[in-house]
């Protein structure tokens with residue numbers, strides 16, 4: 001079942017002679033439960049495409065349906081709510097709030113949903129434990145390594161059980177060991193059913209995905225179906241990951 005459908009997506013910046021056509025007539029479908037990688041050189045339009053598919057931006061033309069909703073019909077406040085309740089985001093620079101500790105960073109979006117403080121704290125603790133950060137509840141982001149900060153951002157993104165998780169180069173600022181552990185974490189979440197769309201330029205990490213969408217100059221050059229290659233042993237080397245028991249609530 002398709003959870004994201006994009007038809008003829010075009011995105012331009014600037015106008016007239018200065019128009020920069022960044023995405024050109026892109027058709028894309030993501031099925032529920034898939035782990036999809038978007039790959040391509042720097043400047044190919046990967047982030048721009050991810051922003052259109054994740055309701056962070058609207059295309060110049062085309063159609064986008066996410067979880068059965070035509071997001072181009074939404075006004076700004078409907079979009080804010082849709083993102084808050086349905087989608088989760090992970091960015092290259094973690095985007096944590098520096099003055100808030102780990103727990104506060106993770107529970108903020110839960111409070112914004114109207115969940116009471118006590119429940120939000122309980123959920124946050126369970127999710128923080130599930131990403132392997134037990135005991136770091138009161139640390140500030142500056143007191144954590146890059147890999148740990150990215151785990152906090154994963155915890156924050158999944159705490160609200162989003163239907164789709166979007167990640168824009170989540171390992172770009174990490175050393176290879178931390179990067180691997182973040183990818184293993186995403187692979188494990190995907191095995192548990194989480195739909196994930198991830199931009200990456202690391203071939204090795206994309207190998208854990210069901211499909212690789214290769215972008216070149218704003219055009220889909222190639223879609224590689226990797227399902228036939230993926231087995232339990234090749235899909236994420238999950239043995240490096242702390243066991244994940246996502247809370248049910």
Ligand SMILES: Nc1ncnc2c1ncn2[C@@H]1O[C@H](COP(=O)(O)OP(=O)(O)O)[C@@H](O)[C@H]1O
Nearest residue numbers: 013020022040041042043044045046047048049
């Ligand atoms: N907000 C913006 N305003 C103008 N041009 C932009 C903007 N965002 C991206 N671009 C341009 O779009 C192209 C693709 O950018 P991006 O999607 O960030 O590429 P990638 O993520 O593949 O490196 C680049 O040429 C970039 O300069």
Ligand SMILES: [Mg+2]
Nearest residue numbers: 046047048168
């Ligand atoms: Mg980018």
